[in-house]
Each structure stands twice: as structure tokens, then as C-alpha cells.
Amino acid sequence: MPKRDEFSEKTKQLLARRAGFRYSICQCPTVGPHSEPGQSVYLGEACHICEAALNGPRPKQSLAPAERTAASNGIHLCKVHARLIDVHTAAYTAERLMEIKSSQEQRISTMVVGSGATSATYSYLVNSPLLAQIALCEAAK
């Protein structure tokens, strides 16, 4: 079996966060409460847009392993769609998956900062004292 270039945990988390912890195709939340009060459930899948291994779905042999495992080659999906994109490659081309990923990130960005937000607005919000305070609160937990 050919060697797979897997995403790191950090990259998987980044893909989930950029998708707003929602599956990029079906939009269901990927995190939720566990029956144990101190735990949560996480069901997301970090999927490769271009093949993870030689002769995989959506081949692109020119990709180096570092490019293959980069967030730019990943999309956050549910387990059903993770399987579907690999068996129905005619419908889910690399270009189509990039469009889906981009739409999802735009949708989440709009939810976070509003539809009229520019990158300057976003930068202002990210650098605001309120968010710095929230970040400090989060770090203290």
C-alpha cells in the first residue's frame, strides 16, 4: 500500500476552525456536547483535496509531501461526504472541492464579521482590545 501523507493534528484543527466547525458540504456542526459534562464530541474529517497517496483520488503527482499535507490541500467534511468525494470523483473534482471550501470559508467569515466586512474591518476586529481580552480569558482556562 502506498505511503499516505497525513495531515498533522494542528492542520486538522486549522481546517475545522476555518470551516467554523461545520461540515463544508452538509453544514452540520462537527462539535457538540458529550454525555459526560467534562467532554465534547468531535466528528470532523480532514480530507485531502488532491491525493494523499500515489494513485489516490484526484491525483496530482507534482505535489511535494509538504504541499500534500498543507491546509491548502485540505477540506473539513463529515464521514459520509469524506467517503463520497473519494468514490464519486467525477462529481467531486479538485476544482469543485476548492470551490466548496472557499464558499464555506466565505460563509463563515460573513457569519463572524458580517457581509459588508472588508479585510480592514476584519483586521480591526481581530486586533481589538475586546478580542485581546477574550483571548487572554481563553488562555487562562
Ligand SMILES: [Zn+2]
Ligand atoms: Zn457531509
